[in-house]
Amino acid sequence: MTSSPFRLDGKTVLISGAGGGIGRSLVASFRAAGAAVIGADREAGMLDGLDLAGQVLFDQADPKATRASIERHLAAFGVPDAVVSNAGFSRAEHLGQVDDDVWASELAINLNGAYAMTDPIVAAMAERGAGSLVFISSVNAIAHYGNPAYSAAKAGLVAYAKAIAVERGGEGVRANVVCPGSVRTPAWDHRLAADPTLLDNVLPHYPLGRMVSPTEVANAAVFFCSDAASGITGTVLPVDAGLTAGNLRFVDEVLRGK
Numbered sequence: 001m002t003s004s005p006f007r008l009d010g011k012t013v014l015i016s017g018a019g020g021g022i023g024r025s026l027v028a029s030f031r032a033a034g035a036a037v038i039g040a041d042r043e044a045g046m047l048d049g050l051d052l053a054g055q056v057l058f059d060q061a062d063p064k065a066t067r068a069s070i071e072r073h074l075a076a077f078g079v080p081d082a083v084v085s086n087a088g089f090s091r092a093e094h095l096g097q098v099d100d101d102v103w104a105s106e107l108a109i110n111l112n113g114a115y116a117m118t119d120p121i122v123a124a125m126a127e128r129g130a131g132s133l134v135f136i137s138s139v140n141a142i143a144h145y146g147n148p149a150y151s152a153a154k155a156g157l158v159a160y161a162k163a164i165a166v167e168r169g170g171e172g173v174r175a176n177v178v179c180p181g182s183v184r185t186p187a188w189d190h191r192l193a194a195d196p197t198l199l200d201n202v203l204p205h206y207p208l209g210r211m212v213s214p215t216e217v218a219n220a221a222v223f224f225c226s227d228a229a230s231g232i233t234g235t236v237l238p239v240d241a242g243l244t245a246g247n248l249r250f251v252d253e254v255l256r257g258k
């Protein structure tokens, strides 16, 4: 059998937020590519039903607890070949819903916690001389689509990934960023509970005429962790059905007169 550079047989990947909508697809896609998966989440129940080789539990809003939990895992089980930093959370939809506490809380979960989780792993990967990280950021890191505090955190992940790429590249560590557009996961439940027809308003913004699936996001992360991406580091890849390519509604409403 010819081994494909797109496969991950014999590799171990640690995935945070593994029990969420995109997280579950990440686990399935990495398993399909041949990797063993360590699932990380807030509580064990979130990981029910997943095909995992191990698990790590922490509240990513608490950086000290997050770092301690990862350090215990590294000491007991060694360093994974790859990490997907995927856990995330936002409830403050626009500036009117942001104050100092909300800003601090959304930065804590989405940026500070992601740093606390990955920093000990980056150090161990650098010592080993190999490793790959993927940060699940958002189109909100590229342009403003609401959720201002979350967006600042997601843009911070881009800067952090580039710091790893530049400063740890010489030690064999790669870091890349995936920026999903809207994905129908439990992260949308609270919005759809308030307005069940909301997705009808989302679709006209997307050049492909649809949202992306969790699997399409996961496939990009698998690619970045594979040898097929061995020369790629410090990049930011939108998986967004064309959202950030331009403004479809401007073209439709102003120029095509639709």
Ligand SMILES: NC(=O)c1ccc[n+]([C@@H]2O[C@H](COP(=O)([O-])OP(=O)(O)OC[C@H]3O[C@@H](n4cnc5c(N)ncnc54)[C@H](O)[C@@H]3O)[C@@H](O)[C@H]2O)c1
Binding pocket: 016, 017, 018, 019, 020, 021, 022, 023, 041, 042, 046, 058, 059, 060, 061, 086, 087, 088, 089, 109, 136, 137, 138, 139, 179, 180, 181, 182, 183, 184, 185, 186, 187, 188
């Ligand atoms: N769904 C979208 O439209 C969308 C778009 C762009 C980016 N993203 C990003 O994709 C990632 C996954 O989102 P999703 O749509 O699967 O959401 P989700 O709500 O289904 O899953 C989020 C996961 O993160 C975990 N998590 C949240 N807070 C945590 C905490 N304090 N400690 C530990 N774990 C915590 C949850 O338990 C869950 O497993 C997030 O980083 C999100 O920002 C999602």
